[in-house]
Amino acid sequence: MNADMSLQLQQQVQRAFEEKLALRIVGGNSKAFYGCPVSAEALTAEALSVAEHRGVLNYEPTELVITLRAGTPLKEIETLLDDNGQMLPFEPPAFSEHATIGGTIACNLSGPRRAYAGAARDYLLGCKIINGKGEILTFGGEVMKNVAGYDVSRLMAGAMGSLGVLLEVSLKVLPKTETESTQLFHCSSAEALDKMHAWSQTPLPVSATSFHDSILRVRLSGASKAVIAAVNHIGGDAMENADQYWQDLKEQRLDFFNTEKQLWRLSLASDVESVIVENTDEDDFLYEWGGALRWLKSDMPAEIIQAAVAELDGHASLFRRTGVFSDGERSTIFQPLTPGLMRIHKNLKQAFDPNNILNPGKLYPEL
Amino acid sequence: MNMNDNNLQSGNKVSLLKELLKLLPEDAVLHQAEDLHPYECDGLSAYRHLPMIVVLPNTVNQVQSILRLCYEREVPVVARGAGTGLSGGALPLENGVLLSLAKFKDIINIDAKRRIARVQPGVRNQAISQAVDQFGLYYAPDPSSQIACTIGGNVAENSGGVHCLKYGLTVHNIQQLKIITIEGELLTIGGSGLDSAGYDLLALMTGSEGMLGVIVEVTVKLLPKPESAQVLLAAFDDVVKAGEAVGNIIAAGIIPAGLEMMDKLAISAAEDFVHAGYPLDAEAILLCELDGTNEEVLEHVSKVREVLQNNGATEVRTAKDEAERLTFWKGRKAAFPAVGRLAPDYYCMDGTIPRKQLPRVLKTMAELSNEYNLPVANVFHAGDGNLHPLILYDANIPGELERTEEFGGKILELCVEVGGTITGEHGVGMEKINQMCVQFNSLELTQFHAVKAAFDPLSLLNPGKAVPTLHRCAEFGAMHVHKGELPFPELERF
Numbered sequence: 041m042n043a044d045m046s047l048q049l050q051q052q053v054q055r056a057f058e059e060k061l062a063l064r065i066v067g068g069n070s071k072a073f074y075g076c077p078v079s080a081e082a083l084t085a086e087a088l089s090v091a092e093h094r095g096v097l098n099y100e101p102t103e104l105v106i107t108l109r110a111g112t113p114l115k116e117i118e119t120l121l122d123d124n125g126q127m128l129p130f131e132p133p134a135f136s137e138h139a140t141i142g143g144t145i146a147c148n149l150s151g152p153r154r155a156y157a158g159a160a161r162d163y164l165l166g167c168k169i170i171n172g173k174g175e176i177l178t179f180g181g182e183v184m185k186n187v188a189g190y191d192v193s194r195l196m197a198g199a200m201g202s203l204g205v206l207l208e209v210s211l212k213v214l215p216k217t218e219t220e221s222t223q224l225f226h227c228s229s230a231e232a233l234d235k236m237h238a239w240s241q242t243p244l245p246v247s248a249t250s251f252h253d254s255i256l257r258v259r260l261s262g263a264s265k266a267v268i269a270a271v272n273h274i275g276g277d278a279m280e281n282a283d284q285y286w287q288d289l290k291e292q293r294l295d296f297f298n299t300e301k302q303l304w305r306l307s308l309a310s311d312v313e314s315v316i317v318e319n320t321d322e323d324d325f326l327y328e329w330g331g332a333l334r335w336l337k338s339d340m341p342a343e344i345i346q347a348a349v350a351e352l353d354g355h356a357s358l359f360r361r362t363g364v365f366s367d368g369e370r371s372t373i374f375q376p377l378t379p380g381l382m383r384i385h386k387n388l389k390q391a392f393d394p395n396n397i398l399n400p401g402k403l404y405p406e407l
Numbered sequence: 408m409n410m411n412d413n414n415l416q417s418g419n420k421v422s423l424l425k426e427l428l429k430l431l432p433e434d435a436v437l438h439q440a441e442d443l444h445p446y447e448c449d450g451l452s453a454y455r456h457l458p459m460i461v462v463l464p465n466t467v468n469q470v471q472s473i474l475r476l477c478y479e480r481e482v483p484v485v486a487r488g489a490g491t492g493l494s495g496g497a498l499p500l501e502n503g504v505l506l507s508l509a510k511f512k513d514i515i516n517i518d519a520k521r522r523i524a525r526v527q528p529g530v531r532n533q534a535i536s537q538a539v540d541q542f543g544l545y546y547a548p549d550p551s552s553q554i555a556c557t558i559g560g561n562v563a564e565n566s567g568g569v570h571c572l573k574y575g576l577t578v579h580n581i582q583q584l585k586i587i588t589i590e591g592e593l594l595t596i597g598g599s600g601l602d603s604a605g606y607d608l609l610a611l612m613t614g615s616e617g618m619l620g621v622i623v624e625v626t627v628k629l630l631p632k633p634e635s636a637q638v639l640l641a642a643f644d645d646v647v648k649a650g651e652a653v654g655n656i657i658a659a660g661i662i663p664a665g666l667e668m669m670d671k672l673a674i675s676a677a678e679d680f681v682h683a684g685y686p687l688d689a690e691a692i693l694l695c696e697l698d699g700t701n702e703e704v705l706e707h708v709s710k711v712r713e714v715l716q717n718n719g720a721t722e723v724r725t726a727k728d729e730a731e732r733l734t735f736w737k738g739r740k741a742a743f744p745a746v747g748r749l750a751p752d753y754y755c756m757d758g759t760i761p762r763k764q765l766p767r768v769l770k771t772m773a774e775l776s777n778e779y780n781l782p783v784a785n786v787f788h789a790g791d792g793n794l795h796p797l798i799l800y801d802a803n804i805p806g807e808l809e810r811t812e813e814f815g816g817k818i819l820e821l822c823v824e825v826g827g828t829i830t831g832e833h834g835v836g837m838e839k840i841n842q843m844c845v846q847f848n849s850l851e852l853t854q855f856h857a858v859k860a861a862f863d864p865l866s867l868l869n870p871g872k873a874v875p876t877l878h879r880c881a882e883f884g885a886m887h888v889h890k891g892e893l894p895f896p897e898l899e900r901f
Contacts, residue, residue: 102654103761103792125660154601161607162579175850183759184572184791185831187565187614188839188846189874190858191578194610203606215660237520241543243631243700265702307600311520332601353599375604380594385605387861392854403605 042095044109046176046207052088053205054174056397063088063397065201067111068138071147073360075200075402076373085400088205090142097208098182101126105165105182106213110142110206117141121213129157129214133290142206148198151290152248152259155310155329161197163212169196169204172393182210195388201399202407203392217247217261221271222282225256229322230313232256235274236330237311244270250289252296252326259286289328296326296335302361304336304345308354317348335359342372350375370405382406420459423482423504427462430472435510437461446505449490449497450552453754453808454837458485458499465510467585467593467623474621475591477504483867484589486617488529488560491552493755494836496564496616496872506621508559514538515624521599522629523582528559528622532566535627544629547574550832551740559622565614567832569665569739572790573698576832578613580628586612586620589863594620611858616834617869619862633698636664637708638732641720642689646670649691650765652718653789656695659714661707665696666790667739670769673746673784673797674738680745683738686722693720693789694739696732739786743797746784750799753784754811758822759793759831771821772796779814781807793831794822820845835873843873844880852877 056063062085064078069091078085094111101124108117114134121127131151132144145167150159166180169192180186180193196204225235232251236258239246245262257279260270271278279285288294297303301324306315310331317340326335338345342358349356355375377385382404389396389407401407420438427436437443438460447455459482464470477484483503490497499505511527514535518524519542524535532553536545549568550556556566562584565577574580583597597609612619643649649668656663669677671690678685685692693715697707708725715723726732738745747753760768769785776783786795796818800811819829819842829835829842843852855874859866875883 100763102658103763104657105761148602148607158575158579159602161610162575171854177851177854179851181826181828183761183827183831185567185576185759185788185793186828187832187834188828188830188843189835189855191565191610191614192854192858194578194607198607214662215657218660240522241519241631243633245700245703262699263703263706265706266700269700269702307598307602309521309599329601355598355600355604357604377605380592381605381608384594384608384861388606388858391857391861
């Protein structure tokens, strides 16, 4: 099962570089819905399949580090860590059993624990990539503290393959928390925000929060006595089957996500009271991350949603779209960048992928 | 430098000075030798240059105008915070402008509800925690220079501290930056949410050592102060046992807030200096700090005590009160100056290694110490593998600094060899530029240069630091063949 496909992948990228052919990087194909379809000429873009490049290269639990080939299935990694009493602290969504660690890092998606433990990028210690010239390069490493050279590894997190093909990643892992308990409260969104902010001012062991359908849920994780004390402190009703709930939230299997509408992901300051978008109401929002992440079901035009969120100094991305994709949407799947930032983005794209062959147009048409 | 260069430079200096005086008040532009001296080095005082001109702007507009001017005239610019850096990152250039951010001292806004503070780059690290203490919050990264070092410098170096294992580095604790590009453009990186659209430029800027842009504002994330903190001190008759204990604490599922190791020489130096009550007969001590809720700390203290005892600790003490906790830490925090009393000079190294490699690295270091006849004291952020060997030397003995640097270089190369890195938290700067050639190959260095060019096409921001030229590496590689003897010691190290 485990195989080192580096050379084959490198050769394919080198050939694409020489022939200036666009490549569509595919891992487990679990998040193909995310971002724009690889652009243009692009419909014919050749697939670069990383899924077979898999295997655990180094894992010693006491070092709190794991190094993996990018095609290693997320599920396999989570099982291995679990067997050793550890976890990926950013609780990544998989969206399919085929999800790979490479795709997870390339999309920088994190789950309910993100606001309390950090994002995928926070746990990325190093990576080996193939840049757009077909060169294999290694950045960062397998140690927690490393400031040699620019932090190119973290730059790869969320770049969606547009700067390099991930070959290997090293991640910091943490011990699983001893005990978890979820409390729920029936309240309004304003009350939910108040409660979540009150908790965040104190050292309570909160590890996840959500609010939708007039229910606020809070998960507490830690040493068992600490969790019991925290439960007593915050009150509320104990939730049954909470593990399943947080899994379903992370994997977007809750009823909320069962919709014909487009699903928007809004990232904004946690205390924003409400995002005003025409033709939407309270039930179209689901809050996570203490209020800093909000899912919105809406068919309103991208420009309207993104303008409303920009007004609040946040950003909105169209996470799951419906209907036929038109090229006109390319620049608004993700929140448009300011001209200054776009110039830097284009320069960086040029620096890593001068022939524009790696997932062109996946993030923005210019990249 | 020949006469022509001198004339050319003084001609440049005069006309640049004239332009700068149009942008800034007279007392914000320093150009006389006696005014320039305080800026000739940073915390790595072995390297010194006088800058051509020092500017001390106090508005963002002024920074923009200065950079535009330098860009037009192709004059290099070195940004500087408090100058406490230990790798020569703020070492001035003789033909360049030194841009001090010292006047940017305002805490612009504290938002306790969002747990963030928006501050200017010249605000001291510790001043942030002090200012937000009233809300029960603090800023987690705590480099040992935190009384003096500024947040702008912390971002430029991605500073760490003793609490990194649990709370992360600077990169994990900031949310937004405002930077000025070399062309004078103001860019806002990051946002008010937990992530932002596009590439992770926040991470790229953090630790970029002033090579990509000048930071003019930082939004830091704040944490609620833990309810309780407790520290254990354990003595060992063998450093290997101490190292194993560290692994076993983590295997027990506990992430300590701080986990520090000191070796015999460091222990005795610290004890002589601050009388922390350290056991002088120990080969190594571990300090393990646990924080969290009262219940959590109680539970973890008893678990850690058991692990330490099972690992052969000859003694385990738990601080009986807050005063004793601070005393335990005092010795560790004073370790550098304490070791400094043992010799006229000391050279602080900063490699990180996979923790399991500690015995091998300590053994090789002891052998090198004999070979070079220079003592080494070891202070170790044991939790995250960040090693600070302190080499004792006397700069007044001809050739001793050079031998020390060579010894230090070998330690760093050893760190790379065992799977670690040449710098955990002090940065590359000027100091470790040669060792970058050991850690990265020419393709990787070329990629770094391309990243720099994406921000700074003319290479005017802190040029010559952090990332060596391939030419330099070729020379360094050639030097290696000659047992590290510098063939041209008089050459400038760029």
